[in-house]
Amino acid sequence: MAHETTIPLLPCRSLDDVAPFYQALGFRVGHRQARPNPYLALHREDLHLHFFGMPKFDPATSYGSCLVLVDDLVAIHRDFAAGMRAAYGKVLVSGLPRMTRPRARKNQDGLSGFSIVDPGGNWIRFVARTAPPADDGPTGRLARTLENAVVQADSRGDHRQAARILDAALSRPDTADDPLVHVEALVYRAELALVLDEPAAARELLERAGAVPLSEDGRERLAATLRHAADLAATSG
Template identity: 65%
Template sequence: MANEVTVPLLPCASIDDIVAFYEVLGFRTTHRQRKPNPYVALRREDLHLHFFEMPGFDPEQSYGSCLVLTSDTGELYQAFAAGMRAAYGKVLISGTPRMTRPRARKNHDGLSGFSVIDPGGNWIRVVQNAAVSPTPSPVPAGRLAKALANAVVQGDSRGDFQQAARILDSALARVETGDDPVALVEVLAYRAEVAMVLNEPATAATMLARVDRVALNTEETERATGALQSSADIAAALA
């Protein structure tokens, strides 16, 4: 048989909160019920997510997760980010719900990925479809790039932001004149994002100030576009 479709069924404390959040991301409700159990089905083009409500459920203790394979993680991220900016005036970076920025995943053959952590505490892990991009990205070159790759595995994949912070702080403590300035901006921007997740706004502000002091030429600025936009989003969250 072919053409089967698998739809994740994820827990939440309130289907009302789930609907409100996913509507911001461009989803629409295809089914909703309160009896015999609270349940909602959501759809955005070919992306289907279903949720059930559990009395007393704590999103901070959720293990709910699923993978979303897409041909373009950047395009989907930008659509989600635009929805957040329109609804909240900023991209949600810390707390629950929130969203991470697309980055190469060392534990996914170097392909791009980002995560949406929804009001139910579910991690919707959006990753580049290997069938569409079968060629793995090269192993990161340079000390800062390797540190970033390791930190992303700990933070964005495992949710261990304390360990991600330790990896990044160790790398930033040994910045050298010959280090790639784009890699430095990427590390600083991610450290600021990690600080926001850890509720350390002062550290995030310090990292953003360091980003502003990194000199970039035109080509480097273009390569650092994602990190610079991330820094702007964090600055907006701090304002």
């Protein structure tokens, strides 16, 4: 057989929650009905997502998830971020809905990915179709701990465990040995603080990240991370 098409069918409490969120990300409504069963069909180019309404559904307990393989992970994340800024005034990084930023996942053979957690609590996991060329990136203890934290939080959804292992690593005296990884770890820990509803902790972590001395080359290499830090600062108040 050939030319099969698989479309995820995901739960939500209300179509009125889901539709505006995805429309802000550039999706269009292909079909919507209220009776006999609430149903919503959305599409963005070749990406199709369908939803069914369950009035008593609790998004916090959702196990809904799907993988989306894409050729240009950075471009689609950039488009989603722009849509969020236009609709909500900021990139949503905590609560429901929210979006993570692209990061390499060691539990996905190094492929980079990011996730959208939508108003129904569904994890839409975007993954690069191919891995970037191998490089000689950081391999120290803090870098390895950061990789583990990303797996715990971005893949498994265990933000508190990710925070614990990062806190232990950031408390060690050798943390500042690699300033680039130090900033990455602090900014990611601030993101976790916001997801855990700890805005004061997030602000303190972002201040620590901003105080790490960086060369001009280091700032260029961390440009995406520093932009993300600015988004986090706007969210933390």
